[in-house]
Amino acid sequence: MQKHIHTSEILIKAFEFEILCAKIFEIKGITVERDVILKKENMHWEVDLMLTDNNNKKIIVETKYYRTRKPNKIMLEKAINKIKIIGEKFGIKNQMLIVGMPLDNSIKSQLSDAYNIKVLDSSNLLSLINDNEELRNKFNNLMSDILVKVEDKEKAEEIDLKYLFQQNKGNILIEKLCIDNASQRLWNELENITCGKESFTEYENKCTEIIKYLFDENLNGWNKQLRTDDELNRYDLVCRVKRGNEFWEFLINEFHSRYVVFEFKNYCNKVKQTQVYTTEKYLFQKALRNVCFMISRNGLDDNALIATMGILRETGKLIIDLKDTDLYKMLKLKESGDEPSDYLFEIIDATLLKLSK
Numbered sequence: 001m002q003k004h005i006h007t008s009e010i011l012i013k014a015f016e017f018e019i020l021c022a023k024i025f026e027i028k029g030i031t032v033e034r035d036v037i038l039k040k041e042n043m044h045w046e047v048d049l050m051l052t053d054n055n056n057k058k059i060i061v062e063t064k065y066y067r068t069r070k071p072n073k074i075m076l077e078k079a080i081n082k083i084k085i086i087g088e089k090f091g092i093k094n095q096m097l098i099v100g101m102p103l104d105n106s107i108k109s110q111l112s113d114a115y116n117i118k119v120l121d122s123s124n125l126l127s128l129i130n131d132n133e134e135l136r137n138k139f140n141n142l143m144s145d146i147l148v149k150v151e152d153k154e155k156a157e158e159i160d161l162k163y164l165f166q167q168n169k170g171n172i173l174i175e176k177l178c179i180d181n182a183s184q185r186l187w188n189e190l191e192n193i194t195c196g197k198e199s200f201t202e203y204e205n206k207c208t209e210i211i212k213y214l215f216d217e218n219l220n221g222w223n224k225q226l227r228t229d230d231e232l233n234r235y236d237l238v239c240r241v242k243r244g245n246e247f248w249e250f251l252i253n254e255f256h257s258r259y260v261v262f263e264f265k266n267y268c269n270k271v272k273q274t275q276v277y278t279t280e281k282y283l284f285q286k287a288l289r290n291v292c293f294m295i296s297r298n299g300l301d302d303n304a305l306i307a308t309m310g311i312l313r314e315t316g317k318l319i320i321d322l323k324d325t326d327l328y329k330m331l332k333l334k335e336s337g338d339e340p341s342d343y344l345f346e347i348i349d350a351t352l353l354k355l356s357k
Contacts, residue, residue, distance in 0.1 A: 013145055017065040017100045018048050020138055024128050025051055027135070028161055036060075038090050045086045051096075057165040059118070060092050065100035067146055067342045068247040072217075073107065078337030080115050094165065096120065101146060124159050183335035186210050187328055195268040195297050203266035207295050207327070208237055211262060214330050214340045215239075218248045219260070237262040238289070247341040250348075255318055257290035265296035273307040276300065276319060283317040291318045299323040313355060320347060 022032045031052040038045050049061035062083040064071065076097065083095045096118040097111070103121040111119050122143060129135045186209065193203050212222060219239035238261050241248045251257050263279050265271050271294065279292055294300065300308070300321045308319040326347075330340035 013067070013142065014063070014065040016138075017142055018063045020135065020142065021061070021063050021098050021125065022049055023135060023138075024125055025049075027132060028128065029054070030161070038086065040089060045089070047083065047086055051164075053161075053165050055165070057094070058092055059094040059096050059164060060087055061096045061098060063098045063100070064337060065142070066339050068245055068339060068345055070101055070103070071099065071337070071339065073111070075337045075339070076103075076107075076111060076119075077115075078335070080111065080117055080337075082336060084115060084117065094118070096164065098125070100142065118164055120159065128159055182213060183331040186213060187331050190324060190327065193266070195266055197266075200264075200266045203297075204236055204264040207262070207264045210327055210331065211237070214334055218242055218245050218341065221259075236264050245341055247345045250345070251291050251318075255290045255316065256285055256288060257318070258288035261289060261292040263292060263294045265294065267296060267298070270298050270301040271296050271304050271321075272301055273304040276304045276307040276311070279319060280311050280315070280317060283315075283319075285316070290316065291320070293320050293322050295322045295324075295327070297324055309351075309355060312351070313357075318348070318351075320344075320351070322347075 018034065022034050026032050033050040033052075034048070036047050036050045038047065047060045048063045051059040051061060060083060062079050064076075064079050076099070079097055080095075083097065087093065087095045098120045100122050102123045103119070108119040108121065111117065122139075126136075126139060129139060186206070190203075190206050190210065193199050193206060195203075208222075208224065211219075218241065220242060221238065221240040223238045224236065238259055240259055241252055241257070243249055243252070251260065261279075261282055263282075265275065276294070279294060283290055283292055305321060308321065311317050311319060326343070330343050333340045333343060
């Protein structure tokens, strides 16, 4: 999947978290290199940080910053998978995962023991900052942007820097890690579908498969081709929102939408405003169905986008424009162990900030 991903707010925050991690280790006297490119056999890999101590021992580091949920074990394992493979290819025995959110000490221990990797969370970082007011302020600013509660019920273990540079026990067990190729496969299959009426069903089915892959933990029901009781309207896909993720609960609480609608438009050109007004009729507040994601090959045209803002302003109904490239970006996030819901939150956050009276 070789496409340029534009900078978004979540990427900026992740970048700031990476810089913060680098500065924390620098004040401890450790040499830090950021965004290191490692090359081998006409291939290249990038690691967020490379740490080197006074004895020239090295650690490669993957940093992860989440906004709308605590990462589950599978997400963390995907992040570990990346850094473990790089470590094996380049003979770097020590690897570390740093997560910008408190994790249970038991989860950190399980991952560390299972995959021979050091795992730190935000509480560990805070213990390393000590009385450095500048870094503490930067840390608190980043943590204030997280939508879930970050108070850790357990006290973080004190970090011994000598321990971090001790060689991981045992061999690197790549076979224990499940390498995820689903994102690449789904994107390739979507790209191979031609635009137009002949491929409409194929596009709808593939988009549904992608949405289910991205948000299966957040949505259920997955009702396709569902009609309203008066037989006048048909939805491409309707799902019921589960609780447990701050973004999806935001839709429930702020938009009174326990159900979300997905519409798929396999048009070769941009979607026009008439389609937006048709979709608006599907949304009904009393049925707790107030949000729609309209997915198309090339997005909405200018008049259609203006129509979505007018509908939001006048009725409170939210219609979000998603293109194939947005699906691509979320697949990349899922593949690397990041949270696709964070990406949707940034889109809706930007939409609400631009909304005029």
